Amino acid sequence: MDKSNRNHSIKCTVSSCKYHCDNADYCALSQIQVGTHEKNPTSVKCTDCESFEALG
Numbered sequence: 166m167d168k169s170n171r172n173h174s175i176k177c178t179v180s181s182c183k184y185h186c187d188n189a190d191y192c193a194l195s196q197i198q199v200g201t202h203e204k205n206p207t208s209v210k211c212t213d214c215e216s217f218e219a220l221g
């Protein structure tokens with residue numbers, strides 16, 4: 166995948182994700198899935214990028 170292809174609609178600082186752009190805080194995917202691991206999410210920390218994949 167082309168990691169220089171910044172999606173300016175998806176800002177992201179998770180540099181350990183394989184879809185994070187190399188030199189900028191953007192995602193390189195055209196879309197992402199956001200979800201939650203909680204029954205009743207009440208704050209930011211309850212939400213997850215479910216498109217995340219670890220580098221390597």
Ligand code: SF4
Nearest residue numbers: 177182184185192214
């Ligand atoms: S897939 Fe999610 S965690 Fe990974 S770079 Fe894109 S927005 Fe960030």
